[in-house]
Amino acid sequence: DGGITQSPKYLFRKEGQNVTLSCEQNLNHDAMYWYRQDPGQGLRLIYYSQIVNDFQKGDIAEGYSVSREKKESFPLTVTSAQKNPTAFYLCASSTFENSPLHFGNGTRLTVT
Amino acid sequence: GNSVTQMEGPVTLSEEAFLTINCTYTATGYPSLFWYVQYPGEGLQLLLKATKADDKGSNKGFEATYRKETTSFHLEKGSVQVSDSAVYFCALGSNTGNQFYFGTGTSLTVIP
Numbered sequence: 001d002g003g004i005t006q007s008p009k010y011l012f013r014k015e016g017q018n019v020t021l022s023c024e025q026n027l028n029h030d031a032m033y034w035y036r037q038d039p040g041q042g043l044r045l046i047y048y049s050q051i052v053n054d055f056q057k058g059d060i061a062e063g064y065s066v067s068r069e070k071k072e073s074f075p076l077t078v079t080s081a082q083k084n085p086t087a088f089y090l091c092a093s094s095t096f097e098n099s100p101l102h103f104g105n106g107t108r109l110t111v112t
Numbered sequence: 113g114n115s116v117t118q119m120e121g122p123v124t125l126s127e128e129a130f131l132t133i134n135c136t137y138t139a140t141g142y143p144s145l146f147w148y149v150q151y152p153g154e155g156l157q158l159l160l161k162a163t164k165a166d167d168k169g170s171n172k173g174f175e176a177t178y179r180k181e182t183t184s185f186h187l188e189k190g191s192v193q194v195s196d197s198a199v200y201f202c203a204l205g206s207n208t209g210n211q212f213y214f215g216t217g218t219s220l221t222v223i224p
Binding site for chain 2: 040043099106108
């Protein structure tokens with residue numbers, strides 16, 4: 001079955017360490033997105049990519065970086081510059097404009 | 113610009129009660145509208161969608177009508193079940209640049 005796989009489901013890191021969250025899709029979607037979700041809040045866009053080797057900052061890109069070397073993969077690195085990295089991170093993809101987003105099951109990152 | 117305003121929760125209903133979750137939007141152009149559902153610890157799942165004015169999206173007993181005159185997309189269900197307990201997100205998909213805008217989510221708890 002086609003879908004989006006995020007790994008790992010839970011991730012623990014010490015403050016000051018960079019950490020990379022994986023996102024892979026086999027839906028053949030061109031566009032991929034990273035969102036952050038905090039308790040009781042909506043989704044905030046971190047980065048998105050419409051095509052391979054191209055990506056744009058979202059509303060809260062500071063302290064994060066991404067790459068899009070392959071259509072299927074859009075890893076997110078949470079750097080030590082991110083002031084409050086503990087959150088639930090969601091990866092999503094979509095095909096043509098106005099088509100719905102498809103979401104992975106998320107990675108819960110805890111930084112202590 | 114584009115934005116979505118969603119009824120704040122939490123909402124608690126008895127089983128078989130009628131559900132309405134209000135959603136209004138502001139948009140340039142002709143967006144698509146979506147309702148997503150999120151169960152604890154999971155990603156968002158598409159519940160229903162509407163792509164143009166007066167369209168009615170429906171799925172699993174839920175429905176919402178795209179009302180351009182009132183810029184609304186309210187979610188309704190005639191008889192909720194305990195299994196409907198989740199967080200519901202209203203979202204707008206811009207028809208330019210494949211951008212998505214989410215409401216803050218409404219938590220629904222259905223009690224037996």
